[in-house]
Amino acid sequence: MPIRTSSWLVLCALLATAVAVPLFAGVAGTVHDLSSASTPQVCAFCHTPHFANTDVAGPLWNRYVDLSKVYTLYSSPTLDSVPQHPGASSTSIVCLGCHDGTLGTAVVNTYTGSDKHDLVNAPGSGGIPDTSSWPNCRRCHGEMYGDPPTVWLGTDLSNDHPIGMIYPAAAMDNELRTPPSPIDGWLDVPLFSGRVECSSCHAVHDPSIVPFLRRPMAGSGLCLRCHIK
Secondary structure (H helix, E strand, O other): OOOOHHHHHHHHHHHHHHHOOOHHHHHOOOOOOOOOOOOOOOHHHOEOOOOOOOOOOOOOEOEOOOOOOOOEOOOOOOOOOOOOOOOOOOOHHHHHHHHOOOOOEEEEOOEEEEOOOOEOOOOOOOOOOEOOOOOOHHHOOHHHHOOOOOOOOOOEOOOOOOOOEEOOOOOOOOOEOOOOEOOOEOOOOEOEOOEEOHHHHEOOOOOOOOOOEOOOOHHHOOHHHHEOO
């Protein structure tokens, strides 16, 4: 059954309250805004109030995520905590669902869909699964419109900051700062069940610090929230 526009507005309000940021106002017009003239709902391209993908940790997630993909993770003999492969319980997997740039399929609520182009639940009259309410293509395929090409991470994350790792305690690594909460981290740089994930550094709903960073990089401000040097 298609979802009414009022339901999407309620969803936006609930999500905004849950994370204490103006989601709709923050995301609108950014590269995370996949809405179009035919499908103007900003929140709908990531979240749905009904029939959500409950196989992943994303809140009310409205996208397919291919959990069978294998990623090459960062590795170093000096690591005190080993990165874990992003799986269903990792918040990073919903980021990689778009940002790895590789096509895959998944089954959600018995329906099979593309992890890049299909929504689990249509924001308009298409019903579920949605394969008709195509997003603003320019946000992901800028090179087709004369914009700079989008940089995709791929599945090789060996040169990216490690994710899925338990934040080391001071006894394990004295070159890291001790967060106020070993489970939730800091207010501005959170941990997720004690783990470092993509969203520890990136605030996906707040574009004020490019590229969606939680703290400025000037003077290594973001890095120095965790690292002493």
